[in-house]
Amino acid sequence: MFAAIFRIVALVRKELLAMLKDPRGRAVLFVPPALQCLVFGYVVNYDLNQVTYAAYDRDHSATSSEFLASLDGSGVFQRVANLDRAADAKTIIDERRVLLVVQIDQDFERRLLSGQLANLQVIADGRNSNTAGTALNYLNTVVDSFNASWWTTHGGGGPPIRVWARTWYNSNLETRRSILPSLIGTLTIAEVLLMTAMSIAREKEEGTFDQLLVTPFRPAEIMVGKALPSLLVGLSQSSVILLVAQLWFRIPFAGSFLTLYLGLVLFLLAASGVGLLLSALVSTMQQALLLSFLVAMPFTLLSGLLTPLSSMPEVLQDFSLINPLRYMIDIARRVYLEGVGLDRLAFDLWPLAVTALLSLSIGAWVFRRQLG
Amino acid sequence: MNATAMGSSPHDSLSGRVMRIWALVKKEMRQILRDPSSIAVGMVLPLALILLFGYGLSLDVKNIPVAVVLEDTSPDATELASTFQLSPYFHARLMTSMAQAQELVLTRQIDGIIRIRPDFSRKIRNGVAVVQVVAHGGDANRARIIQTYAQGTVAQWSIRREAQGQDVTIGPVIVRDRLWFNEANESRYFLVPGLVVLIMTVLGALLTALVVAREWEQGTFEALFVTPVRAGEILLGKVFPYLGLGIFGLLLCMLAARFLFQVPFRGSLWVLSVSSLLYLLVALALGLFISSTVKAQFVAGLLTVVGAFLPALMLSGFIFDLNSLPVAIRIITYVFPARYYVALLQTVLLAGDVWAVILPNLAMLAGFATLLFVLTRLGFKKQLG
Secondary structure (H helix, E strand, O other): OOOHHHHHHHHHHHHHHHOOOOOOHHHHHHHHHHHHHHHHHOOOOOOOOOOEEEEEOOOHHHHHHHHHHHHHHHHHHHEEOOOOHHHHHHHHOOOOOOOOEEEEEHHHHHHHOOOOOEEEEEEEEHHHHHHHHHHHHHHHHHHHHHHHHHHHHHHHOOOEEEEEEEEOOOOOOOOHHHHHHHHHHHHHHHHHHHHHHHHHHHEEEEEEEEHHHHOOOOOOHHHHHHHHHHHHHHHHHHHHHHHHHHHHHOOOOOOOHHHHHHHHHHHHHHHHHHHHHHEEEEEEEEHHHHHHHHHHEEEEEOOOOOOOOOOOOHHHHHHHOOOHHHHHHHHHHHHHOOOOHHHHHHHHHHHHHHHHHHHHHHHHHHHHHHOO | OOOOOOOOOOOHHHHHHHHHHHHHHHHHHHEEEEEEHHHHHHHHHHHHHHHHHHHHHOOOOOEEEEEEEEOOOOEEEHHHHHHHHHHEEEEEEEOOHHHHHHHHHOOOOEEEEEEEEOOOEEEEEEEOOEEEEEEOOOOOOHHHHHHHHHHHHHHHHHHHHHHHOOOOOOEEEEEEEEEEOOOOOOOOHHHHHHHHHHHHHHHHHHHHHHHHHHHHHHHHHHHHHHHOOOHHHHHHHHHHHHHHHHHHHHHHHHHHHHHHHOOOOOHHHHHHHHHHHHHHHHHHHHHHHHHHHOOOHHHHHHHHHHHHOOOHHOOOOOOOOOOOHHHHHHHHHOOOOOOHHHHHHHHHHHHOOHHHHHHHHHHHHHHHHHHHHHHHHHHHHHHHH
């Protein structure tokens, strides 16, 4: 037993040395996660803090100016141009100079004063319809508050139904708060997969795999010796990201670190298990790189990070059940933002444990056959 | 971008150059055909990725699981609740206990709660009736979508009631919006062009980065340098075969985008071809540049992911709006060529030939291609010395 542990420690040391001896390799492992976390913390954001628009005011009345002023005063809308002709709307949107064109009809003030409904015609650039939708949503908010203040000054029926919206765990609805915790798993999975797959592929390509065979190592020990270094590197990468989230973006951590790290260990075991499985399939480093990339890409894009899982076709939703990242994102968000304990994470933890167990034991079995 | 002005020797005759480059291209093509993994990257990868992500990535909203907590049993309240149940955007479960709904949110079986309070129908006639909407903020974008659509559903109900002559007031100003270039509001229309950019980046950069880094690692490049072949010729010999492979992948992607995902095509074919070819060249040059700088497969692979793939995903305007970024980050986005190709594709496919968008972006891509090839060529020359 002691001999086995001793052998594994020796193997882990050798792996870590091989991985970290090259200063470039070292930099590649630790600098990108921190940088990416910083950059993506700002980028991965569906909120808009600047919506450019052009006003086409055909009414030129006090009320229409008042409305446009309330748009400009919202802090989000930025008027880029005032149009005189309807035809200009097309050019200015086509050339991407504005996201919205807001048209106020000639009878705007007259209709409002006579208690009729007044229309606001809005054209949005749908080349990114998600951004356009968000901008229209903001516009509606400004219109709502304009309506409310119109009613208080001019009388008239207020809306008898008010929708009172609240968001739990993220009361200001900041995308950043939900994105940064999920980056903890997202930014590590590709590198962990790649590292594990490459470490065995390198030995295969350089012929040192055969040398490992004549040592007293058992296949299971080789597996553990290959999985542990990736686990350690993955844990330190995640900690770097966690630090950036807390110290730079100052997102308060609601849960317990112990719970988060337990989830992380299971997740990284599952990811390196998948990496080991991949390395069993390949014979060169190049194939290992390509294959792990081919697996990491769907894992990342179809994890619920960028687009909701429930918008995917059912087949792909079923596929995502084997995606370790999907569970890690859920764990990270819930521990980080909600502060839930282990009892509420069972749904996420057991699939990770099963993936880790299955992939590591299948990997060991394949290697034993390749060794035999 | 190759070395023409380097004095004259028998090796400099044009036919000699062409012959040497052709020999290299032939060698490279044999290598591609022999190694199944390059074929996989060139043909299977683009098709598999565009199918997987074309169907998988969607920001469209449908069937969001929510609970409608009905604490009021009046006809008004039940009518509002059934409006939620009939809405295509929600998959609404009706219940009467708020505690039960909260438990469902905490176990993540539903994403939000719509609560109709006991005094709803009394307040609707006398005062302000409140519909409470609670969303789980774990995914902020989704939370906002739930709130917007819940508001929309309540508004829809109010409009219907007003049409029936009951006293509910909307307005006085209402927004009538139209979404140009994407009237149906399909997120696929802008996600699929973005995917094409992503796939072309991976295809062009990763493939060349790996192949060239392997040659450095195995020392076959040094072997090439002692032959009469010029460094610039080696470069061209690498670019042509992979350009061919890339064009094939590009065609597959475009056909899938047009005929499978029905993305509209409103611009002209030649603008699309020119910009796609230019971007492919940029991606190939990026791969060559990375691999001739670091010369190790593992590092080259990681750098391609970090320097090409992730920026193409995150910093290109493919999903996330670039204008909302802090200035420092926005400046960074200009360094990565993907943003120019995203702008080109979205415009050519969805809007048409808008020269004010097309020309500057094409110029930027051409600039990047030239710069990267020159840099790579310079890196090669140093090795010769």
